Amino acid sequence: RKEVEQDPGPFNVPEGATVAFNCTYSNSASQSFFWYRQDCRKEPKLLMSVYSSGNEDGRFTAQLNRASQYISLLIRDSKLSDSATYLCVVMGAGNNRKLIWGLGTSLAVNP
C-alpha cells in the first residue's frame, strides 16, 4: 500500500462546478498535512495546510479526519485557472520532516 494515496483522476469539470479530492495516508503518527498545486511542467506550490479543525481559504476547504486517516480538498465555483494537478502531502512525525507525496490528481476545468 502506498503511504499516501489519492483519487487517480483526471477530473474534468465545467466552470462553476464544485469538485472534491480525497486522500488517505498510512502512517497514523503523521503530524502535518498539506495540499500542493502543480501546474504543468512547473514546480509544486503550497495551496494550503490542513488542520484538524478543518480550514477554509476562499473557494478552497480542506478537511482532516485522523481516525480514518483521510484528507479532503473541496474547490467551489471552479475557475479555468484551477486547472492543475493537486498533490496530497503528509509530513512524518516528530523530527522527521520528510514529506511523503501522493501521485496527484489532475483537474481540468472547462469553459
Add this chain to the structure above:
Amino acid sequence: GAGVSQSPSNKVTEKGKDVELRCDPISGHTALYWYRQSLGQGLEFLIYFQGNSAPDKSGLPSDRFSAERTGGSVSTLTIQRTQQEDSAVYLCASSPAPGTHSYNEQFFGPGTRLTVL
C-alpha cells in the same frame, strides 16, 4: 525576495558521465530537500538537510547519488555514471527554521531537467 534557484535548468548528458546539479535555497532557510520527478510520476524524496544535523539520505536510490550542502547554504547533488533511468526533473526545496512562520512549507525551485542519452 529571491526564491530557490537551481542550475542548470536543463542538462543533457551521455550514459556513464557524471553530473552535478546545484541548488541555492532561500537565504536564511535551514532545511533543504532534493526530490526527483519522472514524467507523469509523483515526487520521490532523495535527501534532506536540516541545519548542522546529519542529512537524511534514506531516499537516495543508489550509491551513485550523493549530495552535500556547504556552509549550510548551497547544495550540490551529484550523480555518478549516469543511467537512462536517471532522466527526470530534479527539484530542490527549502524551508525556514522550526518555529518561524511557514516553517512547515517547502518552497521549490524550478528544477533541473536531466536527460541521459
